[in-house]
Amino acid sequence: MKITKRLIVALTIVIAAVTVLFALYQVHEEKQRLIGELERRTLILADSLQESVAPLMQSDSPAKLNRLVVRFGNRERLRGVVVFDRQGTILASTPELRQKIPQPFPEAVRSFLENRAESGFINIEGSRTYVYVLPLAGEEALLGTMALFHDASYIDVRLMEIGKHNLLRFLAHTLLIVLITLIVVRWSITGPIAQIAAWMREQRTGKSRTGQPMIAPRGDVLAPLVSEVAHLAKSLALARAKADEKAVMRLPSDSSWTAQRLKDHMQEELGGRKLFVVSNREPYLHLREGSVVRCIIPAGGLVTALDPVMRISDGTWIAHGSGNADRDTVDARDRLRVPPENPSYTLRRVWFTKEEEEGYYYGFSNEGMWPLCHITHTRPLFRLEDWIEYQKVNEKFTEAVLQEIDGEESPLVLIQDYHLALLPLLVKKRRPDAKVALFWHIPWPNPESFGICPWQQEILLGMLGADIIGFHIQFHCNNFLDTVDRFLESKIDWEQFSVSRGGHTTLVKPFPISVRFDGIDPLEPKERVHTPDRAELLAGIGVQAKYLGVGVDRIDYTKGIPERFRAIERFLEKYPEFIGSFTFVELGAPSRTHIKRYYDLLAEVDEAVNRINWRFQTAEWKPIVFLKAHHSHDEIDRFYRIADLCMVTSLHDGMNLVAKEFVASQEDGEGVLILSQFAGASRELKDAIIVNPYDREEMADALFLSLTMKQQERAERMRRMRRAVGENTIYRWAGDLITALARLRSPEDRA
Numbered sequence: 031m032k033i034t035k036r037l038i039v040a041l042t043i044v045i046a047a048v049t050v051l052f053a054l055y056q057v058h059e060e061k062q063r064l065i066g067e068l069e070r071r072t073l074i075l076a077d078s079l080q081e082s083v084a085p086l087m088q089s090d091s092p093a094k095l096n097r098l099v100v101r102f103g104n105r106e107r108l109r110g111v112v113v114f115d116r117q118g119t120i121l122a123s124t125p126e127l128r129q130k131i132p133q134p135f136p137e138a139v140r141s142f143l144e145n146r147a148e149s150g151f152i153n154i155e156g157s158r159t160y161v162y163v164l165p166l167a168g169e170e171a172l173l174g175t176m177a178l179f180h181d182a183s184y185i186d187v188r189l190m191e192i193g194k195h196n197l198l199r200f201l202a203h204t205l206l207i208v209l210i211t212l213i214v215v216r217w218s219i220t221g222p223i224a225q226i227a228a229w230m231r232e233q234r235t236g237k238s239r240t241g242q243p244m245i246a247p248r249g250d251v252l253a254p255l256v257s258e259v260a261h262l263a264k265s266l267a268l269a270r271a272k273a274d275e276k277a278v279m280r281l282p283s284d285s286s287w288t289a290q291r292l293k294d295h296m297q298e299e300l301g302g303r304k305l306f307v308v309s310n311r312e313p314y315l316h317l318r319e320g321s322v323v324r325c326i327i328p329a330g331g332l333v334t335a336l337d338p339v340m341r342i343s344d345g346t347w348i349a350h351g352s353g354n355a356d357r358d359t360v361d362a363r364d365r366l367r368v369p370p371e372n373p374s375y376t377l378r379r380v381w382f383t384k385e386e387e388e389g390y391y392y393g394f395s396n397e398g399m400w401p402l403c404h405i406t407h408t409r410p411l412f413r414l415e416d417w418i419e420y421q422k423v424n425e426k427f428t429e430a431v432l433q434e435i436d437g438e439e440s441p442l443v444l445i446q447d448y449h450l451a452l453l454p455l456l457v458k459k460r461r462p463d464a465k466v467a468l469f470w471h472i473p474w475p476n477p478e479s480f481g482i483c484p485w486q487q488e489i490l491l492g493m494l495g496a497d498i499i500g501f502h503i504q505f506h507c508n509n510f511l512d513t514v515d516r517f518l519e520s521k522i523d524w525e526q527f528s529v530s531r532g533g534h535t536t537l538v539k540p541f542p543i544s545v546r547f548d549g550i551d552p553l554e555p556k557e558r559v560h561t562p563d564r565a566e567l568l569a570g571i572g573v574q575a576k577y578l579g580v581g582v583d584r585i586d587y588t589k590g591i592p593e594r595f596r597a598i599e600r601f602l603e604k605y606p607e608f609i610g611s612f613t614f615v616e617l618g619a620p621s622r623t624h625i626k627r628y629y630d631l632l633a634e635v636d637e638a639v640n641r642i643n644w645r646f647q648t649a650e651w652k653p654i655v656f657l658k659a660h661h662s663h664d665e666i667d668r669f670y671r672i673a674d675l676c677m678v679t680s681l682h683d684g685m686n687l688v689a690k691e692f693v694a695s696q697e698d699g700e701g702v703l704i705l706s707q708f709a710g711a712s713r714e715l716k717d718a719i720i721v722n723p724y725d726r727e728e729m730a731d732a733l734f735l736s737l738t739m740k741q742q743e744r745a746e747r748m749r750r751m752r753r754a755v756g757e758n759t760i761y762r763w764a765g766d767l768i769t770a771l772a773r774l775r776s777p778e779d780r781a
């Protein structure tokens with residue numbers, strides 16, 4: 031039985047029971063009252079009449095007695111009066127009664143014999159009658175009896191009326207109460223429950239019945255339930271996503287993603303369509319040094335990751351031309367083919383004025399967005415003039431993208447990073463057919479942290495122009511969705527991890543970026559044959575050391591470089607046996623030094639190196655060698671390969687590809703990786719020695735552990751990490767992202 035039916039039946043039974051009890055009580059009370067009144071009235075009449083009847087009986091005057099009786103009996107509701115002799119036979123009577131009562135009249139006989147008044151109800155011709163008999167006393171003995179007959183049928187009529195009223199009252203109460211109950215139940219319970227169920231179904235399936243996202247029911251008695259269910263649904267979806275993320279990392283992929291496989295896959299997925307990458311940083315930069323023009327590959331994860339993908343896709347990479355000889359090396363349409371030694375794709379350069387570079391790159395991107403997204407306690411700076419330049423440059427990039435994709439059908443546009451947050455919406459507005467992905471290379475903070483950005487809504491709206499937004503890890507996706515939930519009116523689907531707004535849906539997914547993994551791939555043959563000569567390399571930098579550690583960074587405050595050096599200092603204090611035998615080589619590329627925070631950091635790093643070296647160094651040894659310069663991949667690779675350990679101590683980092691590059695370089699399988707728990711890479715490289723870079727003691731102990739670890743354990747850890755990187759190469763990242771983007775259905779497909 032449904033709850034409403036049960037409620038109606040229960041209410042009806044209760045109301046009926048209460049009404050019946052109440053009616054019985056009322057009938058009983060009324061009956062008592064009416065009978066009492068009847069008895070009193072009869073008694074008074076009888077008393078007054080017996081005064082006159084008794085003398086007439088004694089004087090034996092039947093005619094007079096009869097007249098008295100007839101006259102007296104003619105009163106309202108009094109049916110009559112009868113006088114009986116000693117045997118109960120009628121002496122005088124109201125005429126109508128004479129034939130209707132039995133003789134001898136039993137009550138009269140009993141009253142005479144017992145000499146007391148008798149009363150009760152009798153039936154005379156179907157009509158209830160109250161009879162009161164009292165003995166009549168003479169001077170010496172009883173003379174007979176006298177009976178008063180009162181009509182009592184009005185009592186039954188009155189009691190029937192009470193019954194009828196109660197029945198009507200019962201029906202009216204039942205109807206009203208049931209009606210009100212139904213309204214309240216529907217309004218406050220079944221209605222909201224149905225709404226919650228529909229909303230939960232939509233949460234679960236991601237399908238809306240109306241086509242419009244359903245708003246979670248609020249403000250009702252069930253509001254606490256709704257909020258709990260919403261949390262539950264979100265937690266379940268997050269737990270599932272986390273489990274999926276872990277499973278993807280644990281399971282070996284069906285086969286390794288190599289350059290060749292990605293090439294074949296792209297051919298299949300894109301069917302000849304080109305790929306367009308847009309980023310601030312260009313992959314090849316031309317610098318004039320005197321009369322010589324040098325081409326360098328800038329430091330940073332973005333170029334390391336994307337250049338190999340572009341080499342096999344023959345697409346176009348649109349980026350800022352930041353080298354002082356860049357304009358001299360492009361054609362009339364600002365393009366050139368790269369890499370110089372083996373031209374495989376097109377680089378389209380975009381030019382900025384000094385003001386634009388200042389406001390957009392140094393200002394808004396690197397003094398605002400960068401510290402906003404990295405939680406390293408460096409305060410973000412937001413200036414209106416920077417924001418204006420940021421918007422102008424994003425529009426400038428839009429024009430370049432539109433020129434490049436002109437004539438291309440449903441082009442795939444992969445936008446990179448926080449410099450170009452507005453670009454997805456700007457491109458989509460002008461080319462709705464383009465499939466746009468935005469990959470965010472840095473972390474995404476929680477809503478509270480992001481909330482300090484004065485242009486939070488504009489940034490989010492710009493990003494949500496993309497069809498897919500990618501982060502390195504699920505945690506950053508969750509933070510992003512929470513942020514959108516906090517600051518924009520939109521529908522978040524925690525099952526699909528998507529945001530719908532104004533008819534457009536953006537998927538928000540983790541795509542953990544990676545590096546090449548040489549040697550497993552015909553397109554990327556093993557380039558290095560000889561292990562570099564350790565003694566020669568160390569001699570080149572002027573040190574002799576038994577043990578070697580390496581660090582490779584852009585000099586950035588997020589990388590935890592001073593923290594790392596202080597840990598090395600502590601290590602030498604705690605384990606002095608390594609003084610003279612352990613050297614750490616830092617390959618640090620100065621970066622963004624135009625910004626005071628970076629300029630000061632460089633000075634701070636220099637100061638730390640000098641202080642620690644001065645404290646511990648000997649004639650032929652020093653603990654830290656700081657190679658402050660831009661280093662080529664080959665130079666870096668040589669150090670990776672002779673190092674006993676590599677330290678990645680980021681205070682906060684989206685992924686950190688140095689960690690993966692170091693693993694990929696360890697063909698002999700001996701090096702140990704010390705890795706910050708705050709770098710995205712720590713989710714995949716579980717066999718690194720995971721450290722908290724703020725914990726100096728822990729890092730010093732990690733150094734000791736790395737240098738004293740048994741060869742077998744080092745080899746096993748590295749083997750497992752190499753398998754993780756080998757199965758999740760940059761080709762897999764690109765394959766997953768491109769597949770997800772290419773398979774998105776366009777609005778026309780859906781129509």
Ligand code: F6P
Binds near residue numbers: 330332471
């Ligand atoms: O990893 C984040 C990132 O901004 C990348 O986009 C870039 O490759 C790297 O840092 C270097 O930064 P910049 O381009 O400012 O030198």
